[in-house]
Amino acid sequence: MIKGILFDLDGVLLSTDQFHFHAWKALADRLGISFDRHQGDRCRGVSRMESLEIVLQNSIHPYTPEEKQQFAAEKNRHYRTQGLTPADVPEETVHVLTELRRRGYQLALASGSKNAELILQKTGLGSLLDGVVDGMDITRSKPDPEVFCKAAQVLGLSPRDCVGVDDASAGVQSIRAAGAIAAAMGPAAQAGEGDWNLRTLSQLLERCPGTEAAL
Ligand code: BG6
Ligand code: MG
DSSP: OOOEEEEOSBTTTBTHHHHHHHHHHHHHHHHTOOOOHHHHHHTTTSOHHHHHHHHHTTOOSOOOHHHHHHHHHHHHHHHHTOOOOGGGSOHHHHHHHHHHHHTTOEEEEEOOOTTHHHHHHHHTGGGGOSEEEOTTSOSSOTTSTHHHHHHHHHTTOOGGGEEEEESSHHHHHHHHHHTSEEEEOHHHHHTTOSSEEOSSTTHHHHHSOOOTTTO
């Protein structure tokens, strides 16, 4: 029986995936490296430094570890300048989270982002969640199952009683490895990678009905 739902942040609850793409693109442009949407999609769900390696794959220049740290910091400064407010949270996200809670499900964040707390604060999304696990809490990034296992744990649940929702291949693999049901969105859903492949977040409401007791 499904008791908990574990949400990725970027590209699932918010369109911050677009901000990540634009921040990497700005760095790539400055360095004279080509970087397109397809490569941007490969950065979904993977850590900041792994994303940087994807960006640098089209460069012939061998950069030092120090330079790479500077590039990652430059991208992160750009990313953090986004002026997110509660108005940037899609109404659909608020509706789905509120309704799932009303139906008796526990909700947690399972994000690989080290900026997640800042984003939850700026948008007020934190108040709609019962637990948060983010990039600051894990040592192994998706596709490792750590983030989804810990998110289930903060809810006091087994991953087997949870659904994970993610827009990235790495995220779907992470959910599966944790032993939860994988609900794919965005590119991962289009590729049919999930146990459930959702076109919209609202479709979760069809898959997660209310229990008599909760309604
Ligand atoms: C994930 C994004 O949520 O967080 C990735 O999908 C990003 O694109 C990763 O690289 C790490 O984010 P941050 O905010 O720690 O740089
Ligand atoms: Mg994502």
